[in-house]
Amino acid sequence: MTTASPASPPATGHLRFERVAKRFGAVTAVAEVSLDLAAGEFFCLLGPSGCGKSTLLRMLAGFEEPSAGRILLDGQDLAGTPPHRRPVNMMFQSYALFPHMSVAGNVAYGLRQAGMPAAERDARVAEMLRLVRMEEYAGRRPDRLSGGQRQRVALARALARRPRVLLLDEPLGALDRSLREATQGELRALQRRLGTTFVVVTHDPAEAMTLADRIGVMEGGRLVQVGRADALYERPASRFVAGLLGDATLIPGTLGAGGAGERRALDTALGRLEGFDAHGAGPEGAPGLLVLRPERLAPRPDGELPGTVLDATYLGDRVMLRVATAAGPVLRAAVPAGGAVPEPGAALRLGYAPEAAALVPEGPVSAGAPA
Amino acid sequence: MHPLARIALALGLAFLYGPILLLVVYSFNESRLVTVWGGFSTRWYAALLADSALVAATTVTLKVALASASLATVLGTLAAFALDRRRLPGRPLLSGLVYAPMVMPEVITGLSLLLLFVGLGIDRGLVTIVIAHATFTLSFVAVVVQARLRSIDRSLLEAAADLGAPPEQVFFTVTLPLIAPAVIAGFLLAFTLSMDDLVIASFVSGPGATTLPMRLYSQVRLGVTPEINAISTLLIAAVSLGVLAASLIAARRGRAAGVPV
Known part of the structure; x- marks a missing residue:
């Protein structure tokens, strides 16, 4: 002993x-x-x-x-x-x-x-x-x-x-x-x-x-x-890990050129979006997912994600917005409480830093994710 | 409770305990005539002590019950412990074999044991009754102990092993204390079953080893006497106490250990 x-x-x-x-x-x-x-x-x-x-x-x-x-x-x-x-x-x-x-x-x-x-x-x-x-x-x-x-x-x-x-x-x-x-x-x-x-x-x-x-x-x-x-x-290797730790909106699309450790493009129904591929999400052309954490999405005039506010829920420390996009996916964005809160029905553009959004492989299982 | 249900319950209880009650009442009868009430008396209880054959039979019965219940408790507990192993091959068959003697007709058990003892050339007497009683009461001990074993939280045994206890220490320091109420209850059950038994004892006993039920039975054939009523009442009291104690111990210790019984 x-x-x-x-x-x-x-x-x-x-x-x-x-x-x-x-x-x-x-x-x-x-x-x-x-x-x-x-x-x-x-x-x-x-x-x-x-x-x-x-x-x-x-x-x-x-x-x-x-x-x-x-x-x-x-x-x-x-x-x-x-x-x-x-x-x-x-x-x-x-x-x-x-x-x-x-x-x-x-x-x-x-x-x-x-x-x-x-x-x-x-x-x-x-x-x-x-x-x-x-x-x-x-x-x-x-x-x-x-x-x-x-x-x-x-x-x-x-x-x-x-x-x-x-x-x-x-x-x-x-x-x-x-x-x-x-x-x-x-x-x-x-x-x-x-x-x-x-x-x-x-x-x-x-x-x-x-x-x-x-x-x-x-x-x-x-x-x-x-x-x-x-x-x-911040850097989940799979959809499973992304969903397990914290809230996230997952946007499906097709991966652009690039590999592990790079910023890559993802062609989605919302247009071409960028994210960070930390672990190798797949080859170019393969299906991928963009992981958008609510607190990393912020209303910005030049935001790449236009939408309409569905509702706003006051949670004390933050306000959770649900924003419908024209192409379908509903985004969740957390904005600080105490500031201006958009009304339901208002048009809004949401933006994010590509480094703060992870790219992960599509698919239900985390196939071959490096341990 | 509905009046009809009350009547049904009263009838049921009367059916179960009426004859016994009658026997107990008549054991306090002053009169020598069994069916005529002659006033309250305890004289027949005093008369019992003077009946040396009856005292001897009682001694034999208690010796047999003590020895056979001890033997059955050890063997039955071991059987229950073995049957509790999840990885035991052929477990359903084995547990069936252990429990079968409970429903086996006593005449068959007695006869087969008699054949065995005769075949092996064992002199019939006290020892053969002890072996025979241990054989048929073992199943009851195994049932009671196994029910308790099954209710023990497995993680308790794993925790003991995890804390450095080798398997035999796990058994003596954790398993045995937790199943102790069932082991004691099983012992009391075996003791009372042995005290009760007439059929099996009759088959395997020999000269000089007459148990109390055997003695009673042979006396009754010559006619029921108030002494018979008195000794029967004592026997009923002993058996009731044994069964009551067994169930109380099982229930009380069960609650203390946090195990539902």
């Missing part, structure tokens, strides 16, 4: 997935995932249910063995190591607190299994309960705790053995909204302080963006894009 000093970044907790796949009979749950996590990184696997993110986490914990590929922890292949011998711990979605043990008993469980002397164990339990501010509840049974308290006990229990990697399966999924937001901040601060590698699984894009250093988006068992929240938001 490694002891991570809060001051210096830990040397352990480096994870590497090499073409990891998992098949259950004819069903492929995870397909060829390759990924590198730095020691001390807060990483988030994001995707809808059934995308393979939980299976990937369970393979890390040792509850499932990969059908193919390798998982390396600090250079060591985890294959064949049963869950109880892996230096990783997991916080379960249901928290999985032992109902027949007190809060302190739950936190001490892993230490007892490790054969830690009683005095040291008691000290560690006290330290962990202090960490999650549950000292006063040490003697309570889990069924006498609120959801947020159970979540904190589960976290303390998973951290007590000082794992090299902490796995969190939908850690905040069972909490209500206001508690979730407060807990996100606490979790983030805790991870920074401990410097342990955290791998979180979530289906909530906002949670992933709040918590993680980097996000890996999964779809249909594949890791379709990995990057920081801003990179995923």
Whole structure:
């Protein structure tokens, strides 16, 4: 067991997935995932249910063995190591607190299994309960705790053995909204302080963006894009990623000349529009999509997108406009609240900076997007 | 409740418990004549203690019940644990085989066990009754324990493994405490079933190993006496207490563990 000093970044907790796949009979749950996590990184696997993110986490914990590929922890292949011998711990979605043990008993469980002397164990339990501010509840049974308290006990229990990697399966999924937001901040601060590698699984894009250093988006068992929240938001590699993180209007068209890393044209029903192709949307002439984020569209006299205001919705911090175009697509544009708001029926031109609009391949799947 | 429903319920309960109630009442009868009420008395209960054959039969019954229920609890729990494995090949067939003795006619079970003991040349007596009772009560323990096992959240067992517990530690520190109420309930059930049994015991017992139901049955053939009523009342009380305790333990511990029962 490694002891991570809060001051210096830990040397352990480096994870590497090499073409990891998992098949259950004819069903492929995870397909060829390759990924590198730095020691001390807060990483988030994001995707809808059934995308393979939980299976990937369970393979890390040792509850499932990969059908193919390798998982390396600090250079060591985890294959064949049963869950109880892996230096990783997991916080379960249901928290999985032992109902027949007190809060302190739950936190001490892993230490007892490790054969830690009683005095040291008691000290560690006290330290962990202090960490999650549950000292006063040490003697309570889990069924006498609120959801947020159970979540904190589960976290303390998973951290007590000082794992090299902490796995969190939908850690905040069972909490209500206001508690979730407060807990996100606490979790983030805790991870920074401990410097342990955290791998979180979530289906909530906002949670992933709040918590993680980097996000890996999964779809249909594949890791379709990995990057920081801003990179995923600004430079999505596929229609799926564009739609998952935030609101967007997608305009279909035919790609013009150019390639990855360039500004390219897209011939659409609204005319020739420009966007930025970060990942290679396809060859010239292939179908593509222009991703227009509402806050990147602004009313401008020389805007390239003429239309008619359908309605305006006041949202406090901004006003959301729906603008119908002559060719059909309805655009959504967010304008700052407090300024002049166009009336429904008014004619309007919307403009955007081509660098702020991503070009992605057409098509329902994110075929061959680079990870 | 509708008046008709009330009457139906009263009739049903009378049908179920009328005879038993009559027996209990007559066990407190002063008169030696079973069908004539001669006033309240507990003299027949006192007379029981003087009947050495009855006391011996009671001792045999309690010994058999304790031993066979313990054996059935261990084996039944192990069977339930094995049947709970999702990756067990042929599980439906195996669980069917474990549960079949519950609906097997007792005469068949008794006869087949008798044939087995005779074939193996085992002297019939206390030990053979214990084995026979463990055989047929094991299924009941397995049913009760398996129902409980199925209701346990799998992630609890995974969490224990994740926290460093090897499989046998997971069983003793998490699984067993969580299924304990069902194991205790199964034991009490097996105990009472063993105490009740006449048919199977009659087949496999030998000289010197007469259980209480066997003793009662042979006495009744010579005529019903107030002593019979008294010992029967005690037997009913013991069985009722056992079943009541079993269901109470299962319900109370179930709530504490947050598992619906």
